[in-house]
Each structure stands twice: as structure tokens, then as C-alpha cells.
Amino acid sequence: MKGQMSLEMIIGLLILLVVAAVVINLFLNNTKGIGAQQYKQALQYRNFKAQCDSLCNDYLGSGNLAGAAKFCFTKLTGDTDLNRNGKIDAFPADTKLLNICEDGIYCFHVTTCNSDTGKIDWPDCRQILCNAYYEVYQDYTKSNEKVKAIFPNGIGSCTLPSDSVNWYQLYFGNNPCTEGPSGTGGTGTTSSSANTLSIDCSKQGNNAVCSYSCPNQVSVQNPATIAIKPNPQGGSLTSPSGTYSFNNLISGTSYTVTLVCDPNQGAQLYAFANVQI
Numbered sequence: 001m002k003g004q005m006s007l008e009m010i011i012g013l014l015i016l017l018v019v020a021a022v023v024i025n026l027f028l029n030n031t032k033g034i035g036a037q038q039y040k041q042a043l044q045y046r047n048f049k050a051q052c053d054s055l056c057n058d059y060l061g062s063g064n065l066a067g068a069a070k071f072c073f074t075k076l077t078g079d080t081d082l083n084r085n086g087k088i089d090a091f092p093a094d095t096k097l098l099n100i101c102e103d104g105i106y107c108f109h110v111t112t113c114n115s116d117t118g119k120i121d122w123p124d125c126r127q128i129l130c131n132a133y134y135e136v137y138q139d140y141t142k143s144n145e146k147v148k149a150i151f152p153n154g155i156g157s158c159t160l161p162s163d164s165v166n167w168y169q170l171y172f173g174n175n176p177c178t179e180g181p182s183g184t185g186g187t188g189t190t191s192s193s194a195n196t197l198s199i200d201c202s203k204q205g206n207n208a209v210c211s212y213s214c215p216n217q218v219s220v221q222n223p224a225t226i227a228i229k230p231n232p233q234g235g236s237l238t239s240p241s242g243t244y245s246f247n248n249l250i251s252g253t254s255y256t257v258t259l260v261c262d263p264n265q266g267a268q269l270y271a272f273a274n275v276q277i
Contacts, residue, residue, distance in 0.1 A: 039091045039102065042082040045110070049094075052107035060115055063230065065254065069132035071113055072125035073150045076105040090158045096122060099164040104156025115230075122171045130177035131256055131274055144177035199226075199259040201275040206249050208275045213241040214261035224261045231255075249277045 039045060055074055059067030080103040083089065090099040093109040100109050106125075107113075113120040120128065129150065133143035154168040201210040208228065218224045218240045227234030228246045230253070237244065237259075249255060257273045 039082040039089075040094070044076070044078060044080075045082055045105075048076045048105070048107075049110045052111045052113075055107060056111065056113035056120075059113065065128065065132045065135065065256075068113075068120060068128045071107050071120060072128050074107045080105070088156065088158045090160050090164065093167075096167070098167045098170075099160050100167065101156025101158035101160075103158070104151075104153065122167065126172050126176045127256070127258065134177070135274065140177045144175050147172075147176045197259075197261055199257060199273045201255075201257050201273045203275055203277055206247070206251060206277060208246040208249060208255060208257065208277065210244050210246070210257055210259075210273065210275075211242075212237065212244060212259050214259070215240065218261060224259065226257065226259050228255050228257045251277055253277050 052071065052074065055067070055071045059071050061067075080088065082102050088102045090101055092098070093100045095109060095112050108120060108122055108125050126147070129147045130140070130143050133146045134140060137143055137146070151168060151172065155166055160166065197214060199210055199212045201208050210226065212224075212226065214224045214237070218237060220238045224237040225234060226237055226244050228249075231250060233246045235244070246255070246257070253276075255275050255277060257275065259273075
């Protein structure tokens with residue numbers, strides 16, 4: 001009887017071992033298929049996303065440029081090896097179909113900050129940061145160096161997949177506040193001569209009157225656009241240079257005006273200005 005029980009126990013243990021091996025194998029195979037989730041389910045990543053949502057709410061509550069800038073420049077810090085494999089990898093961002101590095105994750109990569117005037121998108125963060133530091137330095141060259149210092153390694157230290165786009169070059173460029181993305185864009189100058197890209201705005205009562213200049217490709221068929229935030233207004237521009245007025249604005253409010261001179265070419269030619277009403 002004891003011998004029979006021992007045999008049954010041995011058989012039972014063998015069955016348990018086989019079942020355990022199958023379960024472990026299934027788990028490992030499923031883990032391989034998790035993909036980006038192995039990064040995004042990391043506690044550090046989830047805590048960072050919660051922090052970014054909080055920064056977004058702080059900005060929405062205050063409505064000031066500094067709050068928006070803090071949302072844009074806040075980066076995941078600490079041990080950035082989220083999947084614990086001993087190296088820095090690339091994985092898909094939450095807010096765009098672009099890859100980011102584990103050691104180059106910013107709030108605008110992981111969550112969308114939606115306001116009444118629209119969401120803070122990746123190119124918006126370039127503009128927000130340049131404007132915020134221009135308010136401090138009153139100099140776009142100094143602002144440019146500050147924004148570049150926020151992203152010291154561009155995308156981070158990982159190697160992007162061969163079919164992936166470098167998001168930093170795409171949206172920030174080499175000199176984000178003096179060239180803009182892809183080596184072109186807003187200079188921050190106030191020149192109004194033809195063939196230059198510039199915008200300059202001044203307060204006139206509760207109105208903002210902006211002098212602008214675009215390269216000569218602007219036409220009825222290829223108009224430029226101009227817009228102001230917050231309390232959005234704007235329209236199309238069919239002349240290479242001229243003036244545009246934003247009327248009945250709110251006193252005590254700081255506005256940002258964006259000029260896009262070539263929207264049909266990926267909105268690469270743009271300039272921006274601040275005006276206090």
C-alpha cells in the first residue's frame with residue numbers, strides 16, 4: 001500500500017512538473033509578444049505619466065506659458081532601463097506613431113494635454129519652450145541655446161529602428177528657436193522686407209496688430225495662415241507681406257501669434273511672436 005502511494009505521489013509530481021513547464025513556456029512566449037507594453041507597464045513609466053497628467057492639469061488651471069513649458073520640458077529620470085534588459089531600447093510613444101528612447105522620454109511623448117484651444121502637440125512644445133525662454137532672455141539666440149540644453153542628446157542614446165524617423169530632428173531641428181524643424185522656420189526677427197520670414201505684433205487698445213512677411217510663394221493657391229492663442233482667432237494670408245489684426249482681445253492676457261507661411265509643405269516655414277494686451 002505504501003509503495004503504491006509513493007508511486008502515485010511520484011506520478012502526481014511528474015504531472016505537476018509537466019504542467020508547470022507548459023505554463024512557464026506559455027508565459028515566456030506571451031511576454032515576447034507584449035512589445036511596447038513591457039516598457040509602458042513599468043511602475044516608473046506609469047508614475048511618470050501620472051506626473052505629466054498632473055502638470056497638464058496645473059497648466060490648464062493657470063493658463064500661463066510657464067506651466068505649459070514645464071509640461072514640455074519634464075523628462076523621465078532615474079533608472080530608465082524600463083524593461084530591465086541592461087540596455088537602452090527604442091519603443092513606440094503613446095501620443096504619436098514614432099519611436100522614442102528609454103532615456104529620452106518627455107511628457108508630450110506619454111500623454112496629451114488638451115486645452116480649450118487645442119492639444120499641446122510635439123511641435124507646440126518647441127514653440128512653447130522658445131516663447132517661454134524668449135520672455136526671459138528677450139533674445140531668440142539665447143532661447144535657442146536653452147531649449148537645445150533641455151534635449152542634450154536629442155532623442156536619447158538608443159538606436160532607432162531603420163524605418164523610424166528621428167522625432168527631435170523632425171519637430172525641433174538643429175536650432176529650434178532660430179531655424180525651426182528640418183532646418184527652416186521662424187527666425188524671431190521683426191524685419192518686414194520681402195522674402196524674409198518674420199512677424200512683429202504690437203498692442204493697440206484691446207487689439208493686436210501684426211506685421212508679417214513670408215517668402216514669395218504665398219498666393220491665393222498657397223496661402224499662409226496666422227493664428228493667436230488663447231481665445232483663438234486667425235485666418236488666411238494671400239500676400240507675401242502685410243498686416244493682420246486680432247480684435248477684442250482680453251486685457252491682461254499674454255497671447256502667442258503663430259505665422260505659418262507654407263502649410264502645403266508640411267507647415268515647415270513659421271515664425272511666432274508674443275503680445276501682452
